[in-house]
Amino acid sequence: MEFNNLKKWQDKLHVCIRCGYCFEHCHLFKITGWESDAPRGKLVMLHALLQGDIDPSDSIAEKIFECYMCKRCEASCSAKVEITELFQDARTDFAEAGYDVTGTTSKTNEDKCGMCQSCISVCKHEARSVDEENDKIVVDIVKCQSCGCCVATCPTGAAYSREGFGLTQNELCQQVKNYLEGGTV
Amino acid sequence: MKINLEKIINIVGKENISTDPGDLLVYGSDSSVHEASACIVVRPGKIEHVQKIVIYANSKKIPIISRGAGSGMSGQAVPIKGGIILDMKRMNHILEVNLADVYCRVEPGVVDDDLNHVLKSHSVFYPPAPASSRVATIGGEIANNASGVRSIKYGAVRDYVLGMKVVMANGDLVSFGCKNRVEAAGYQLDRLMVGSEGTLGIIVEATLRFIPIPKLRCMGTAKFNKLKEAGDSIAEIMASGCQPSLLELMDNIAITAVNKAMDFGLPDVDAILMFEADGMVKEAIDFEMKKIKAICEKHNGFGIELSYDAKERTRIFSGRKKLFPSLSKYKELFACTSLADDMAVPYSKMAVMAQKIHDVAKRNNVIMTAYGHCGSGCMHTKILLDPTKNKQWDNAKNAVKEIYDFVASIDGSTSAEHGIGISKAFAFKKEKHDSLNFMHAIKKALDPNNILNPGKLMDAPDDWVTATRLRYKHN
Numbered sequence: 001m002e003f004n005n006l007k008k009w010q011d012k013l014h015v016c017i018r019c020g021y022c023f024e025h026c027h028l029f030k031i032t033g034w035e036s037d038a039p040r041g042k043l044v045m046l047h048a049l050l051q052g053d054i055d056p057s058d059s060i061a062e063k064i065f066e067c068y069m070c071k072r073c074e075a076s077c078s079a080k081v082e083i084t085e086l087f088q089d090a091r092t093d094f095a096e097a098g099y100d101v102t103g104t105t106s107k108t109n110e111d112k113c114g115m116c117q118s119c120i121s122v123c124k125h126e127a128r129s130v131d132e133e134n135d136k137i138v139v140d141i142v143k144c145q146s147c148g149c150c151v152a153t154c155p156t157g158a159a160y161s162r163e164g165f166g167l168t169q170n171e172l173c174q175q176v177k178n179y180l181e182g183g184t185v
Numbered sequence: 186m187k188i189n190l191e192k193i194i195n196i197v198g199k200e201n202i203s204t205d206p207g208d209l210l211v212y213g214s215d216s217s218v219h220e221a222s223a224c225i226v227v228r229p230g231k232i233e234h235v236q237k238i239v240i241y242a243n244s245k246k247i248p249i250i251s252r253g254a255g256s257g258m259s260g261q262a263v264p265i266k267g268g269i270i271l272d273m274k275r276m277n278h279i280l281e282v283n284l285a286d287v288y289c290r291v292e293p294g295v296v297d298d299d300l301n302h303v304l305k306s307h308s309v310f311y312p313p314a315p316a317s318s319r320v321a322t323i324g325g326e327i328a329n330n331a332s333g334v335r336s337i338k339y340g341a342v343r344d345y346v347l348g349m350k351v352v353m354a355n356g357d358l359v360s361f362g363c364k365n366r367v368e369a370a371g372y373q374l375d376r377l378m379v380g381s382e383g384t385l386g387i388i389v390e391a392t393l394r395f396i397p398i399p400k401l402r403c404m405g406t407a408k409f410n411k412l413k414e415a416g417d418s419i420a421e422i423m424a425s426g427c428q429p430s431l432l433e434l435m436d437n438i439a440i441t442a443v444n445k446a447m448d449f450g451l452p453d454v455d456a457i458l459m460f461e462a463d464g465m466v467k468e469a470i471d472f473e474m475k476k477i478k479a480i481c482e483k484h485n486g487f488g489i490e491l492s493y494d495a496k497e498r499t500r501i502f503s504g505r506k507k508l509f510p511s512l513s514k515y516k517e518l519f520a521c522t523s524l525a526d527d528m529a530v531p532y533s534k535m536a537v538m539a540q541k542i543h544d545v546a547k548r549n550n551v552i553m554t555a556y557g558h559c560g561s562g563c564m565h566t567k568i569l570l571d572p573t574k575n576k577q578w579d580n581a582k583n584a585v586k587e588i589y590d591f592v593a594s595i596d597g598s599t600s601a602e603h604g605i606g607i608s609k610a611f612a613f614k615k616e617k618h619d620s621l622n623f624m625h626a627i628k629k630a631l632d633p634n635n636i637l638n639p640g641k642l643m644d645a646p647d648d649w650v651t652a653t654r655l656r657y658k659h660n
Contacts, residue, residue, distance in 0.1 A: 014520040014572050014657055015513045018216045020256045024298075024319040033228065033274055034208070035255065041211040048210050051658045060207045078446050078510035079521075 001056045001097045005089035006046065013047045016040065016081045025072035028104075031165045036063055039073040039083050046090055058101060061094040065103025069145040091142045104162060105144040106151055108137045112158035119150035119159045186247060186267050188224050193269075196237045201228040201275070212252065212270045218522050219260035219607050219653040223250065223270040230275045232350070232358060232389045239387065239636075240356035242269055246634045251383045253294065253325025256317040258523035259606030261329060261382045265640040265653055271387065273324050279303055280390070288347055288364050289395060293324025293388050300393075309395040312339035315602070316506055324388045329604040330380035334505070337560035338430040338463075341602065343379045345393050351378060351386035354632040364392050377627070382604055383638040385631045399463035402430070403470050404498040405478065407486035408454040412436055412543070412555065415456035416536025418484040419559045422460070423532045427476050431461035432560025433505055436539065438515060438569075439556040443504040446511035451504060456539075458486065459505060460560075461498075508556060512567050516552065520572040520657060524581055524608060524649075525588040527557070529598035530564045541591050542566050549584040551577065563601035572657035582650055589615070607652050610645030617643070 022039040023029055029038035036045065042063060048054040067087055074083045094101070106127075108119070119137060120128045127143035128150060130136075137158075150159040151169065163169065193202055203209075203226045214220045224247075229235045242249045248268025255262050264270060277294035284307055291300060297311070297318035304310050314333040315321055321331065327349070332341035348362025362368065362375030378385060409415040415434055422432060435443075435457045443449045451457065458481060462473035478489055492498055504511075512521040530538045539555035542564075546553035557565030568584060570577040589599065589612035599605065599612045614621060624643045628635070635644075646652040 011518050011573065017510050017513050017521050017523075018214065018255075018656075019317065019510050020216065020254050020320050021317065021507075021510065023254060033272075034203070035272070036203075036205075036208050036211045044211050044214055045207045047656070053654075054206055054210055057206065059205045063207060078507035079513035080446055 001093065003050060003093050004096070005092045006050060006086070009046070009086055009089065010050050013043060013050065013086075015079050016043050016047075017079055018044070022073035022077060022083075025076050027068060027070065028066060028165065037066060042067075042087065043081065043083065046086060056094070056097070056099075058099065061099040062101045062103055064090045064094060065101050065105055065141060067146070068104055069147075088142065095142050102141070102162060104146040105141045106139055106146070106148070106159055106161040108139065109158045109160060110136050112156045113137055114156050114158070116155065118153050118155065122149045122153045124149065186224050188247060188269070189241070190225070192241055193225065193227055193238065197227055197229055197234050201230065202226065212255070212272065213264055214656060215255040215257045215260065215262045216523060217258050217260040217263065217606060217608055218524065218655050218657070219263040219265075220656040221264050221653045222267065223264040224267055226270045226272055228272045228275045232352065235271065235352045235387055235389055236356045236358060238269065238271065239352050239354065242636050243354055243356065243634055246636060248639050249387075249636050250638050251324065251328070251387045253322030253328075254296070254317070254320040256321050257325065257329060257606060258526055258603045259600075259608045260653065261604050261606035261638070261641060263607065263653060265607060265645070268636075274322065276389065277322075282307065284309075286364065287366070287394055288392050290390060290392050291323050292390060293322060293327075295323045297321050297323065297326060304395055305398065308398050310398050311345060311393055311395050313342045313345060316509060323391055323393070327379055327388055327391055328381065328383050330602070332558075332561065332563075332602040334431050334433060334558050336558060336563070336602070337432055338428060339396070343376060345395070346375055346379055346391060347394050348375050348392040349378060349388050350390035352389055353386045354634065354637050358389070362392065366394065380604065382606065382641050384628060384641055385637060387637070399430070400465050401467055401470055401493065402461055402463040402495075402498060403474050403491055403493045404431070404459065404461045404501055405474060405489060405491040406501060407458045407460070407478070407481040408452055408488040409456040409458070409484070409486055410454055411485070412456045412539050413536045414484040414486070415458050416539045416559075418458060418481050418486060419535045420532045421480045421484070422477055423560060425476065425480065427473055427480075428462070429460050429473060429477060429560055430463040431459065432558070433459040434539070434556050434559045435459070435505065435508070436543075436555045438552065438554035439508055439512070442511045442515040442554070443508055446514040447504060447507065449504045452488065459502065509567070512554065512569060515569055518571060519552065519569045522568045522570065522572070522581065523603070524568045525585045526565055526567055527601045527603040528564050528588070528592045529562050529601035530592065531596055532562060534595040534597070535559050535564065538564050538591070538595065538597070542588065545584050545587045545591075549580040549587070551580050551584055553584065558602075561601070572655075573659050575659050578650055578655070578659060605642050605645070607641065607645045608649040610642065611647040611649065614643055614647070
């Protein structure tokens with residue numbers, strides 16, 4: 001596998017001193033508890049990929065696509081590691097190498113999709129488009145930032161993203177509603 | 186090393202194990218320069234899981250390495266001999282807060298700050314507070330006898346551990362210590378576990394005492410144009426009977442790093458001292474601050490500012506709190522490595538130690554900074570180097586040796602708060618040469634098959650550069 005985009009970070013990745021302070025800010029890590037879901041864990045894997053210490057794999061690609069891009073880790077990182085930019089470059093390389101993974105990115109269930117294109121109009125990241133030839137909605141997994149707007153907007157429930165991170169979409173909606181109405185979650 | 190996956194899955198469930206190469210790599214590293222690969226990562230959820238896994242590992246003589254947040258700096262959690270990583274973070278429940286008898290019971294995976302968040306609602310706190318308190322787990326803190334910026338007044342983890350439950354190498358669950366403030370009976374086995382770095386048993390529950398949160402804090406900063414004068418101030422403050430709750434040194438390299446990383450605007454001086462007094466009565470705090478201020482001024486400290494304001498104190502201290510990661514920004518493409526990073530130094534030698542660090546750095550063509558909780562006798566440094574060059578590692582190795590030789594010559598100690606792990610073992614063994622036989626005898630008695638975090642402390646290799654693969658590719 002070629003790391004055409006990631007390789008520019010080769011000499012910069014050791015700026016991460018692996019303090020692990022990013023654990024505190026990562027929602028995904030707090031839910032799963034796996035260190036490989038936290039920013040530090042992902043950076044360790046990318047560092048090892050670039051150094052040739054580990055081979056690329058579906059499971060590593062899946063981890064790299066699992067991130068909500070909230071950037072809380074990046075904002076608090078005193079070593080100023082450009083974490084999400086690194087992830088984006090890694091994602092591009094994995095996608096170009098043909099890895100077909102989902103991570104936290106959104107998908108479309110073609111059986112349910114009515115092609116209303118609401119999801120395209122709400123996507124701030126221009127990740128969704130119409131595949132004219134096959135008459136379906138496609139998602140660019142590198143551009144998708146897992147914000148969930150498409151999932152929330154889709155009138156038929158065709159747009160979806162992986163659940164099981166501790167809270168379903170309905171549960172989340174209920175929590176937000178409770179908070180707005182009563183001030184508690 | 187063959188591990189019966191089915192057996193482990195039957196104990197903790199499929200969702201709590203991983204043999205994925207990515208996970209093995211991630212869990213094979215910490216905040217040190219070392220890396221190694223385990224055979225499996227296992228996440229126990231209760232004491233019974235730990236016992237069953239340890240019994241299995243002991244029967245097959247498989248190394249077992251218990252792990253908290255992996256924020257250690259000396260390779261304590263790196264599986265130097267492979268084996269099973271026991272990730273204790275799922276066992277993260279606060280079991281009891283007993284205000285009447287002034288203790289709490291916690292599982293080992295509870296994060297320090299999370300415990301203090303709960304205790305705060307009762308106006309009490311658990312004080313050790315290492316800089317990593319936002320992620321560090323209680324189990325890891327006990328295993329490393331951690332301490333932090335307020336250890337000058339409040340001491341280290343060992344001063345707050347009343348008792349604990351431990352799974353021994355044969356799988357037995359035993360209780361050490363008690364729930365009371367005092368206990369005079371027999372061997373203090375709970376104390377033996379503190380700082381043992383996971384080599385004698387696996388801590389599965391801890392009973393900790395807590396103390397009232399001081400109502401008032403006042404923080405001060407003093408600037409110095411000579412590092413020596415800041416060091417002399419520390420020595421005099423501590424010898425004069427002052428009782429600061431914090432006394433921190435930052436040299437010019439530390440100041441520059443924080444300014445670069447956080448755009449902090451600290452003054453470009455040779456050294457800054459941060460000091461704090463806390464308590465329940467303002468007059469008592471003012472008394473301490475006045476004494477400290479006068480001593481700093483006597484040693485040409487200037488620009489001294491004092492603040493009782495919580496927001497201002499937090500702002501001032503945030504630069505120090507995030508200094509470690511900030512050091513990565515000191516020089517482009519240089520790595521900040523935790524080597525010779527926490528020497529215990531006599532107060533009277535603090536100034537010469539700080540100067541020595543700079544001299545050693547210059548002679549060996551690396552960058553080193555002098556900072557730390559100097560009021561508690563802890564001098565930190567880090568070695569900043571180009572990690573891609575073999576020559577730089579040779580230089581770092583020389584620098585580390587020179588530092589520890591000097592520490593020994595001034596009656597200092599190898600580690601004040603970060604532990605020994607792998608990278609400080611050579612200096613530790615030299616320092617403790619006349620008690621190593623006793624340590625080996627204790628280890629042999631409690632862990633005859635040498636399964637608990639083998640190859641650490643007195644059993645770690647002498648050459649830290651080749652002990653494991655370094656996490657940086659160099660040639």
